[in-house]
Amino acid sequence: MNFDIKTPQKELIEQLQHKIDFKTKPIGSLGMLEQLAVKIGCIQNTLSPELNKPVIMVFAGDHGIALDGVSPYPQEVTWQMVANFMAGGAAINVFGRQNGIDIQIVDAGVNYDFDKDWNVIDAKIAHGTQSYLNGPAMNKEQFTKALAKGAELVQKAHKNGTNIIGFGEMGIANTSSAAVLLHLLAKVDLKECVGRGTGWDDEGLKRKYEILKSAVENYKGDDSVEDIFTHFGGFEIVMIAGAMLKAAELKMTIMVDGFIITSALLAASKMNANILEYCIFTHKSNENGHKHMLEHLQANAILDLGMRLGEGTGAAVAYPIIESAVNFLNQMASFEDAGVSNSDQIVSE
Known part of the structure; x- marks a missing residue:
């Protein structure tokens, strides 16, 4: 898929800065808030931007690599957490209610069939990916379908009036996919990319690293982002990348969450670098690899609270x-x- 992402109007920067500098305050005294105001004004091409109908889409998917021992949690936790989301009991539900954000839950590829009464958005590509230890996680058709489905969901939100959107995820073992994507797309040493995920001890962390090291050594594809993403991605991560690319094409402000979401952005930025002009990095995750992602993307996060929950909570x-x-x-x-x-x-006086 091709996304026509235009660079935001930079001509407004001077006018926005002038407006900010003549507020009743010392110049620069609102720090990053001033930078955010300029960025959003440029994205919306106005001196008076508005945030309309904020949405966070939480994409859930299962990973075949989970069955190879990279996570201390069993795969069924993915669907059980989706149930918790739909019951309103997760952290993302709490923060969404608190801040007036519409939380939408998407089944991108969970290894479970949800009852239609749950109102989970059905975008299922398959019942989880294959293990990428010895082969690709998905095929090219599934990859393209996931990208397109993410774009379709954002198109619908935009049509409903949303102009600022964030993304969350749920998927046991998805920190493993994110780690390998960081390693291969940003050329960061794999040991620096692999973190504790859902809570490995030192021995578990070492085992996770060894499994992922073997997976990378077994990779027979090329260096293209599409091949790497198809081989090591998750359905939810690919779908988020497609959603982000479409959001940028539609000139929406994108709130970027932590490690997994930034891995989707990292891949998307290799497909179209203009996407970064539309991104606000909301927090620095406590997952070790996230700092390397932010450095690679030359990004400054708003918050650093030691969070690493995912779900779009940052x-x-x-x-x-x-x-x-x-x-x-x-x-x-x-x-x-x-x-x-x-x-x-x-x-002057």
């Missing part, structure tokens, strides 16, 4: 800060409005 927690950036730009008085002298006036 994006949900950071959303009020993003909202603050837009609100101060639109609602804070200027020196002229407030009748307050600023340094320029003092100097």
Whole structure:
């Protein structure tokens, strides 16, 4: 699939900065909030941006590699957590309710058949990927279908009026896919990429590394992002990449969560680098490889709270800060409005 992602209007940067600098505050005193305001204004091509109908889509999928021992949790935890999402009991549900974010749960490829009464969005490609220890996780047709399905879901959200969107994930063993994607796409040493995931001890971490090392050594594909992503990706990660690419094409602001979500973005950015112009990095995950992803993408995260839960929770927690950036730009008085002298006036007098 090709995505026509235009670079945001940079001509507005000077005007937005002028508007910010003449607010009733010392220049630069709102720090990263000022940078966020400029970025969102450029994305929306306006001096008065708005955040409409925020959505976080949580994509769930199972991974064949989980059966090879890379996770301390059994595969069925994936569908059980989806049940928890639908019951409103997970962290992402709590933060979504708190901050007025619509949480949508997507079955990208869970090894379970959900009852239609659950209202899980059915985008299932298959009942989980194959193990990539000795072969590809998915075939080319499944890869293309997953990309397209993610794009389709974002198109629908955009049509419903959403202009800011985040993504979450659930899938036992998906930190393994993210680690290998980081290793191969950003050329980071595999040991630096592999982390504790859902909670490995030192022995488990070593075993996880050895399994993934074998998987990489057994890879017979080329260095193209499509081949690497098809071989080592998960249905939910590929679907998120397609969703992100479509969101950027539609000029939506993208809230980037932690390790897994950033692995999807890393792959998507190798397909179309312009996507990064639409991304806000909401937090730095405590999963070891995430810092390397952020460095590779030259990204600064809003928050560093030691979180590593996934689900889109970093994006949900950071959303009020993003909202603050837009609100101060639109609602804070200027020196002229407030009748307050600023340094320029003092100097000129």
